[in-house]
Amino acid sequence: MSHSFILLLLQFLLLFSLGNAQLLQSNYYNQNCPRAEEIVKEEVHKLYQKHGNTAVSWIRNLFHDCMVKSCDASMLLDTVGDVVSEKSDPRSFGMRNFKYVDTIKEALENECPSTVSCADIIALSARDGVVTLGGPYIEMKTGRKDSKESHLESVEALIPNHNDSIPSVLSQFDSVGIDTEGTVALLGAHSVGRVHCMNIVYRLYPDVDPTLDPDYAEYLKKRCPSPNPDPHSIEYARTDLDTPMILDNMYYKHLLQHKGLLLVDQELASYPTTSPFVEKMANDNNYFYEQFSRAMLALSENNPLGLDNGEIRKNCRYVNKLE
Numbered sequence: 001m002s003h004s005f006i007l008l009l010l011q012f013l014l015l016f017s018l019g020n021a022q023l024l025q026s027n028y029y030n031q032n033c034p035r036a037e038e039i040v041k042e043e044v045h046k047l048y049q050k051h052g053n054t055a056v057s058w059i060r061n062l063f064h065d066c067m068v069k070s071c072d073a074s075m076l077l078d079t080v081g082d083v084v085s086e087k088s089d090p091r092s093f094g095m096r097n098f099k100y101v102d103t104i105k106e107a108l109e110n111e112c113p114s115t116v117s118c119a120d121i122i123a124l125s126a127r128d129g130v131v132t133l134g135g136p137y138i139e140m141k142t143g144r145k146d147s148k149e150s151h152l153e154s155v156e157a158l159i160p161n162h163n164d165s166i167p168s169v170l171s172q173f174d175s176v177g178i179d180t181e182g183t184v185a186l187l188g189a190h191s192v193g194r195v196h197c198m199n200i201v202y203r204l205y206p207d208v209d210p211t212l213d214p215d216y217a218e219y220l221k222k223r224c225p226s227p228n229p230d231p232h233s234i235e236y237a238r239t240d241l242d243t244p245m246i247l248d249n250m251y252y253k254h255l256l257q258h259k260g261l262l263l264v265d266q267e268l269a270s271y272p273t274t275s276p277f278v279e280k281m282a283n284d285n286n287y288f289y290e291q292f293s294r295a296m297l298a299l300s301e302n303n304p305l306g307l308d309n310g311e312i313r314k315n316c317r318y319v320n321k322l323e
Contacts, residue, residue, distance in 0.1 A: 006033060023304045024141035028120075033112035037124055037142070043104040044128040052245060056193035057097035058129030061122050063189070064092065067176060068158045070303040072147035072310060073118035078295040083150050091159040093231070094196050098317075101125070105316050118146035118316035123300045134183070135194055135247035136289040138296050145310025148319045162262040164200050166271040169264060176302045182295030184268055184277040188288055190239050191251035195261055197224035197235040203263060211266050213258040220261075229240060237261065247292075252282035 029036035047054045065075040068086065077096065079085040086092060100208040101121060108116045120142045127140045158168045200220060203209040205227035208217045223237040239261050240246045240251060251265075255278055260266030268274045281288040311320055 022103045022143075023306050024143045024301060026139070026141050028142035029112075029116060033108070035111060036116050036120075039107050040104055040110055040124040041128045043107050044125050044132060045102050047103065048129075048132045048139060051097070051100070053133045053193070054097050054100050055129040055245075056123075057095070058125040058142060059133075059189050059192075060095060060100045061101070062126035062296070063186075064095065064159060065119070065122050066299045066302045067160075067172070067240065068151045068154050068304055070147065071119050071123060071144055071300055072303075072305045073122055073144075073313070073316060074147035074149065076118055076122070076316045077147075077150050077319070080267040083319065084152050086135070086150055086152050086155050089152060089155040089159075091155050093198070095274050101316050109314070114312050114314055115144050115151060117310075117312050119146050119304070119310075121316070126296070126300070131245060133245060136293050138293045138300075140297065140300050143304065145305040145307055146313045146316075146319075147305060148309075148311060155286050160264070162195075162264050163202070164264060166264070166267050166274060170273075177298050178295050180273055181277050181291055182298060184274050184281065185288060185291035186295045186299065187265065187268060188249070188251050188281065188292055189247070190250075190261065190265055191243070192239065192245055192247050194236040194238050194244075196231070197226075197229040197237065198231050199262065200224055200237060201227050201229060209263070209266075211258055211260075211270075216257075247289040249281050249285040252278050252288070256282055 028110055044055070044058065059076065062071075064086075065071055065073060069075065075086050077083050077085055079088060087095065087098075101118070104121050104125060105118060108121070123140050123142065123144065127138050131137050158172060158175075160172045170180055170183055173186070178186065201224050203212060204217060204221055204224060208214070212220075224235060229235045240254065243250045254260065255265060255269040258266065260269065269278045281291070314320055
């Protein structure tokens with residue numbers, strides 16, 4: 001392979017990458033749906049007032065959508081016809097509140113039919129969910145299009161698991177352009193919400209993980225009294241007992257106290273390349289917010305689709321031809 005051909009190929013890949021990035025713009029809907037972003041904000045706020053846990057779901061939706069190939073709302077597709085939903089993969093265990101995405105979509109369709117993509121709803125609701133939880137405002141661009149297919153076959157490889165090694169997790173985030181510092185910050189989203197006992201008991205039974213604070217382990221055993229919890233039962237532990245519904249740096253303070261809920265959380269505090277960032281974020285909430293915002297922005301811009309290979313779904317659960 002000649003040097004000139006390799007150079008040409010690299011230039012093409014760079015232009016392709018830049019082209020994808022340029023699909024997104026600030027205030028993309030200014031002309032064809034001026035109130036789009038305000039409507040999302042209003043609906044997120046209303047839903048939070050009725051169902052507080054929706055705010056956490058918005059953040060998790062962005063993570064599960066954008067880590068798998070593209071921020072393209074493929075994650076929202078239900079199983080129908082040739083489409084097999086990504087939600088059926090074990091990595092999606094515990095995800096909920098999809099019906100409230102439908103609520104936001106309906107409000108947007110009433111205002112501007114077939115205009116705002118489900119992928120942009122995921123991004124904007126995550127942005128507004130962060131603010132609702134007391135976190136920073138993140139200025140996100142819009143203009144994403146929706147996938148016409150599910151990426152179920154890629155979920156297992158691209159979504160980090162709670163007991164994966166830190167090198168594996170760092171590699172997965174690096175594949176979407178998020179560095180070590182950003183990865184540590186994004187895992188700070190575990191500052192809010194709760195975790196099903198199914199994902200905790202391996203640290204409690206038959207023996208308690210020695211990296212767990214003993215008093216914290218006792219609390220977790222009370223929340224999860226069986227080594228074989230029913231996946232369909234409501235058995236959860238809060239990820240943060242001090243500020244459970246505030247996105248803040250308390251998560252990192254707990255890691256330094258050996259109160260990390262998931263194995264991947266606790267190992268952040270001991271792994272050589274991540275532990276300095278854990279300590280810095282534990283000591284400086286503003287620094288955590290800066291790095292969290294930077295990483296969320298990078299995640300939200302992963303490989304957006306254009307109209308040539310995407311669409312604006314009328315219903316977020318189905319590609320248009322199957323609606």
